[in-house]
Amino acid sequence: MEGVMINRIQSISVAPDRTICAGTLGNGLFLFAGDTILNYTTADGLLTNFCYSTLIASDGRIWTGHEKGFSVINPATGSVRTYSTAFGVRGDCLANAIAETADGSVYIGTTGGLSPITRRWSES
Numbered sequence: 001m002e003g004v005m006i007n008r009i010q011s012i013s014v015a016p017d018r019t020i021c022a023g024t025l026g027n028g029l030f031l032f033a034g035d036t037i038l039n040y041t042t043a044d045g046l047l048t049n050f051c052y053s054t055l056i057a058s059d060g061r062i063w064t065g066h067e068k069g070f071s072v073i074n075p076a077t078g079s080v081r082t083y084s085t086a087f088g089v090r091g092d093c094l095a096n097a098i099a100e101t102a103d104g105s106v107y108i109g110t111t112g113g114l115s116p117i118t119r120r121w122s123e124s
Helices: 119-123
Strands: 009-014 020-024 029-033 036-040 053-056 062-066 069-074 079-084 093-100 106-110 113-117
Touching (some): 020 062, 069 093
Parallel strands (some): 009 053
Antiparallel strands (some): 020 029, 069 079, 093 106, 106 113
16 A cells, blocks of 8 residues: 555444454455454455445454445455345445344345345355
8 A cells, every 4th residue: 555545434343352344435444453454455356445334254254345235355265255236135235234143144234125144155
């Protein structure tokens, strides 16, 4: 990153190990783990650099909601998967509208309603 960056944080998620994820409006997602800071952007595979909702799931993956879809980051492997309206996501993801249930399912609030994502589906 060069030059001056202004980051408007839209969403934050904190894991039990104190790892922090911050979703920004225009600069992607920042991951703060110990003394390491990582920045995920469209160059790394995010659907867009506008991250309206963020969740660090119990399995360590990071979910972030965008306009017209969401992205799932696996920090252990560096992989990023995206799911857009072309995949079947209904509407735009809403700010801070993402949660995980005890069984590992993730629910994403969108302008088109609630989208449940089961662990089995998201791992395929």
